[in-house]
Amino acid sequence: MSKEITSRQEDYSQWYIDLVKKSSLADNSAVKGCMVIKPYGFSLWEKMQAQLDKMFKDTGHQNAYFPLFIPKSFFSKEASHVEGFAKECAVVTHYRLKNDEVNGGIMVDPEAKLEEELIVRPTSETIIWNTYKTWIQSYRDLPLLINQWANVVRWEMRTRLFLRTSEFLWQEGHTAHATSEEAIAETVQMLNIYAEFAENYLALPVIKGVKTANERFAGAIDTYCIEALMQDGKALQAGTSHFLGQNFAKAFDVKFSDKDNKLDYVWATSWGVSTRLVGALVMAHSDDDGLVLPPKIAPLQVVIVPIYKGAEKKDLLDAKGKEFAQQLKASGISVKFDDSENARPGWKFAEYEMKGVPVRIALGLRDLENNTVEVARRDTREKMVFGMEGLAEKISKLLDDIQQSIYDKALAFRDAHISKADSWAEFERLLDEKTGFISAHWDGTTETEEQIKEKTKATIRCIPLNNEQEAGKCIFSGKPSTQRVLFARAY
Amino acid sequence: MSKEITSRQEDYSQWYIDLVKKSSLADNSAVKGCMVIKPYGFSLWEKMQAQLDKMFKDTGHQNAYFPLFIPKSFFSKEASHVEGFAKECAVVTHYRLKNDEVNGGIMVDPEAKLEEELIVRPTSETIIWNTYKTWIQSYRDLPLLINQWANVVRWEMRTRLFLRTSEFLWQEGHTAHATSEEAIAETVQMLNIYAEFAENYLALPVIKGVKTANERFAGAIDTYCIEALMQDGKALQAGTSHFLGQNFAKAFDVKFSDKDNKLDYVWATSWGVSTRLVGALVMAHSDDDGLVLPPKIAPLQVVIVPIYKGAEKKDLLDAKGKEFAQQLKASGISVKFDDSENARPGWKFAEYEMKGVPVRIALGLRDLENNTVEVARRDTREKMVFGMEGLAEKISKLLDDIQQSIYDKALAFRDAHISKADSWAEFERLLDEKTGFISAHWDGTTETEEQIKEKTKATIRCIPLNNEQEAGKCIFSGKPSTQRVLFARAY
Numbered sequence: 001m002s003k004e005i006t007s008r009q010e011d012y013s014q015w016y017i018d019l020v021k022k023s024s025l026a027d028n029s030a031v032k033g034c035m036v037i038k039p040y041g042f043s044l045w046e047k048m049q050a051q052l053d054k055m056f057k058d059t060g061h062q063n064a065y066f067p068l069f070i071p072k073s074f075f076s077k078e079a080s081h082v083e084g085f086a087k088e089c090a091v092v093t094h095y096r097l098k099n100d101e102v103n104g105g106i107m108v109d110p111e112a113k114l115e116e117e118l119i120v121r122p123t124s125e126t127i128i129w130n131t132y133k134t135w136i137q138s139y140r141d142l143p144l145l146i147n148q149w150a151n152v153v154r155w156e157m158r159t160r161l162f163l164r165t166s167e168f169l170w171q172e173g174h175t176a177h178a179t180s181e182e183a184i185a186e187t188v189q190m191l192n193i194y195a196e197f198a199e200n201y202l203a204l205p206v207i208k209g210v211k212t213a214n215e216r217f218a219g220a221i222d223t224y225c226i227e228a229l230m231q232d233g234k235a236l237q238a239g240t241s242h243f244l245g246q247n248f249a250k251a252f253d254v255k256f257s258d259k260d261n262k263l264d265y266v267w268a269t270s271w272g273v274s275t276r277l278v279g280a281l282v283m284a285h286s287d288d289d290g291l292v293l294p295p296k297i298a299p300l301q302v303v304i305v306p307i308y309k310g311a312e313k314k315d316l317l318d319a320k321g322k323e324f325a326q327q328l329k330a331s332g333i334s335v336k337f338d339d340s341e342n343a344r345p346g347w348k349f350a351e352y353e354m355k356g357v358p359v360r361i362a363l364g365l366r367d368l369e370n371n372t373v374e375v376a377r378r379d380t381r382e383k384m385v386f387g388m389e390g391l392a393e394k395i396s397k398l399l400d401d402i403q404q405s406i407y408d409k410a411l412a413f414r415d416a417h418i419s420k421a422d423s424w425a426e427f428e429r430l431l432d433e434k435t436g437f438i439s440a441h442w443d444g445t446t447e448t449e450e451q452i453k454e455k456t457k458a459t460i461r462c463i464p465l466n467n468e469q470e471a472g473k474c475i476f477s478g479k480p481s482t483q484r485v486l487f488a489r490a491y
Numbered sequence: 492m493s494k495e496i497t498s499r500q501e502d503y504s505q506w507y508i509d510l511v512k513k514s515s516l517a518d519n520s521a522v523k524g525c526m527v528i529k530p531y532g533f534s535l536w537e538k539m540q541a542q543l544d545k546m547f548k549d550t551g552h553q554n555a556y557f558p559l560f561i562p563k564s565f566f567s568k569e570a571s572h573v574e575g576f577a578k579e580c581a582v583v584t585h586y587r588l589k590n591d592e593v594n595g596g597i598m599v600d601p602e603a604k605l606e607e608e609l610i611v612r613p614t615s616e617t618i619i620w621n622t623y624k625t626w627i628q629s630y631r632d633l634p635l636l637i638n639q640w641a642n643v644v645r646w647e648m649r650t651r652l653f654l655r656t657s658e659f660l661w662q663e664g665h666t667a668h669a670t671s672e673e674a675i676a677e678t679v680q681m682l683n684i685y686a687e688f689a690e691n692y693l694a695l696p697v698i699k700g701v702k703t704a705n706e707r708f709a710g711a712i713d714t715y716c717i718e719a720l721m722q723d724g725k726a727l728q729a730g731t732s733h734f735l736g737q738n739f740a741k742a743f744d745v746k747f748s749d750k751d752n753k754l755d756y757v758w759a760t761s762w763g764v765s766t767r768l769v770g771a772l773v774m775a776h777s778d779d780d781g782l783v784l785p786p787k788i789a790p791l792q793v794v795i796v797p798i799y800k801g802a803e804k805k806d807l808l809d810a811k812g813k814e815f816a817q818q819l820k821a822s823g824i825s826v827k828f829d830d831s832e833n834a835r836p837g838w839k840f841a842e843y844e845m846k847g848v849p850v851r852i853a854l855g856l857r858d859l860e861n862n863t864v865e866v867a868r869r870d871t872r873e874k875m876v877f878g879m880e881g882l883a884e885k886i887s888k889l890l891d892d893i894q895q896s897i898y899d900k901a902l903a904f905r906d907a908h909i910s911k912a913d914s915w916a917e918f919e920r921l922l923d924e925k926t927g928f929i930s931a932h933w934d935g936t937t938e939t940e941e942q943i944k945e946k947t948k949a950t951i952r953c954i955p956l957n958n959e960q961e962a963g964k965c966i967f968s969g970k971p972s973t974q975r976v977l978f979a980r981a982y
């Protein structure tokens with residue numbers, strides 16, 4: 001495999017696109033803005049799904065499925081929701097095609113026009129809360145803890161594989177509670193699950209925080225988020241968890257009777273992560289030779305490549321390679337013994353580097369003599385010689401080391417890219433020269449926030465949870481401020 | 492829970508709808524023809540998905556994901572495909588909404604009209620083969636064995652929960668091969684996997700066969716199917732596997748160079764099963780008291796219900812109940828200890844009967860004295876007393892018995908409902924009086940097939956695989972025939 005990917009230094013954006021395509025994660029499709037997720041990319045998403053689904057179920061959530069289509073009028077029911085969503089949406093207006101007798105081919109049947117247009121869901125709060133109305137009568141029906149794995153569509157003019165596509169895959173949790181306190185606790189619990197998942201599985205350090213009013217989900221009282229940092233110093237929102245108050249319950253008239261038979265509106269949360277996480281994973285750890293995948297999320301953790309010298313001892317190499325593969329498999333490690341003969345070892349090495357397989361084991365004639373194998377870790381490119389004795393245990397430990405090491409590296413980079421700015425000049429300089437998160441005082445107004453965004457393209461990523469309170473002056477307006485917030489340019 | 496479901500005797504159709512709703516499998520939604528799959532129904536689908544996904548992967552298939560939308564023009568590329576599909580479809584014509592300044596609410600922005608309409612996929616052959624064009628160049632790229640779990644939309648005027656809905660969930664396999672033989676072998680392999688899954692997991696006996704030309708998938712050379720029989724004597728197509736020949740490769744110009752560098756079109760298959768299987772499962776086994784679920788697919792296999800007498804020995808009952816739950820769980824059985832105090836045991840019994848939990852264990856004060864438990868199996872309503880010793884092993888065996896027994900019952904019913912008809916009068920009589928499959932000679936023409944359908948609503952479900960060849964006369968036209976085919980009224 002020729003290494004045809006652009007280097008990060010040269011063009012970070014192009015590096016990302018090259019990488020996603022060359023490592024066979026995804027590709028553009030014939031439909032503008034929609035991507036094809038190729039098997040290798042989809043297997044990453046499946047690994048993420050399996051882990052998240054387990055975490056959701058362990059905390060009492062159940063999966064369900066709601067319609068793809070939402071009647072147009074539903075979007076007008078929650079006042080702020082309609083402003084934020086239901087704009088760049090795919091609209092279904094007809095339900096039939098027919099043969100085009102004049103021009104050939106097929107045409108939309110003008111007689112099959114829907115009375116009310118249907119919107120392909122950009123998110124499902126409205127259709128779900130319209131359903132919850134029939135599911136919830138009493139406090140005994142609460143809490144209702146539901147999650148949905150689904151595709152959603154938000155029409156995008158400028159797209160980027162995984163990070164921003166018109167159709168994407170995600171999960172959306174929608175829960176209903178009897179009290180505000182319980183709903184807030186759920187919102188925070190799910191934020192913590194997202195953070196734990198990002199850090200422990202994706203090896204992606206994240207900052208937990210709350211969005212400003214301006215960056216809030218349309219219809220939410222509070223939007224909590226996890227923010228990660230990419231290698232180019234740009235931030236990426238990796239997940240959000242919304243406390244929706246009683247907004248949707250009021251919009252769809254969902255009331256419950258409490259133990260004293262008193263009627264009240266239900267309290268809501270919603271929370272989601274998407275295939276965007278695949279993009280975040282790729283951008284955060286990979287290098288100019290290909291993907292770097294944390295072992296806990298890598299579809300394939302170890303590859304064993306035999307180094308044949310013609311037919312000499314080929315049987316022995318194969319037997320030993322398969323034996324090791326069996327041993328590793330028995331220890332719960334996903335492993336492939338690649339004995340294909342239509343590619344040379346060097347080609348295979350480059351291929352598995354491109355794919356980000358965490359550990360490569362090479363097995364040659366000399367290894368047979370010495371009872372050793374050559375082990376290469378993808379993240380640091382380090383090569384080691386391991387004795388054959390107890391190989392599975394050693395590899396298992398190595399995979400743990402790699403997982404930790406990828407996280408530590410990302411954490412060190414992230415921490416080195418959180419800078420304090422106490423003046424506008426410093427803010428602008430840091431943003432351009434150092435990049436990353438900038439911790440700065442802000443006067444709390446949307447006006448200032450938007451002016452800063454307009455001038456610098458930096459947005460307030462979040463107000464960190466448990467943020468230190470300190471008196472200061474807004475870097476832009478000079479007005480008094482009680483805390484610093486995190487700014488960054490973002491994906 | 493009051494048993495408000497209509498009996499099968501009274502109205503089979505209404506029984507089914509009542510059952511699906513009362514057992515909380517699914518409900519209608521605000522969007523005509525689209526259903527909401529409730530958590531219990533979705534957990535059935537998840538169990539099916541997990542098993543099928545494993546079977547697909549064990550036979551070398553990988554999952555991927557292709558766009559929800561298909562450009563309208565794609566449907567015209569495969570001549571017969573356009574006739575069969577692309578008619579009753581959801582059509583996206585616009586990509587933006589805006590505030591309606593005149594009437595309030597929101598409206599479709601007339602300026603955001605798509606140049607080419609997009610069709611919400613009714614099936615994905617066209618978009619996938621358009622993609623395969625870029626993936627396949629040489630024989631080394633073959634076979635390509637891909638599966639997709641997705642939602643699809645086929646506009647339906649008359650819908651029925653799970654069995655026929657405008658949106659449904661399914662998997663669609665799309666494979667590409669170098670030879671016709673290999674593609675046919677794949678088609679048959681997937682049919683066999685479907686049959687094995689239906690019989691061993693859903694306890695649903697199926698007949699494997701081939702569709703007539705008239706009932707073939709639009710664009711297929713041959714459509715293989717599995718046909719099941721419901722309790723009302725109507726057949727239900729439970730899965731299909733299509734040999735597509737080179738039709739889609741030709742339509743989308745997908746060629747590969749073989750080992751001799753000769754170019755040829757690629758050979759294709761596609762195969763799918765859907766959430767319809769949930770409907771089949773419900774219809775095949777359930778009774779007037781609720782669902783009857785085969786243990787291998789039941790989301791919950793065993794429920795343990797303590798029978799409290801006030802506070803007397805409540806602690807002991809709870810301790811014992813939890814101990815048994817632990818024991819069963821350790822044996823890989825899914826189990827719930829239902830110690831909730833806001834429902835009486837009788838109510839719980841009815842509820843778990845409605846939900847089709849295969850085994851109920853009741854634990855009362857007398858049981859504590861006698862070291863016994865009362866065990867009730869859902870399928871036969873039989874009650875037994877089991878000693879506490881080695882309970883997990885006994886229950887495990889009982890679950891196997893239930894699985895087999897449900898299958899045997901369905902098989903006996905199915906076999907008792909395959910009748911031979913040798914005259915038109917007999918055919919009509921059997922169809923009305925006995926129902927089920929009718930094995931009869933047919934002259935092989937679409938004309939006869941359609942006339943029979945028009946007169947009786949019976950269709951040819953399939954020509955069974957390895958069908959016996961025998962000379963006979965078509966029951967309708969009297970023309971000569973070489974084999975019997977299976978007719979039935981069907982869902």
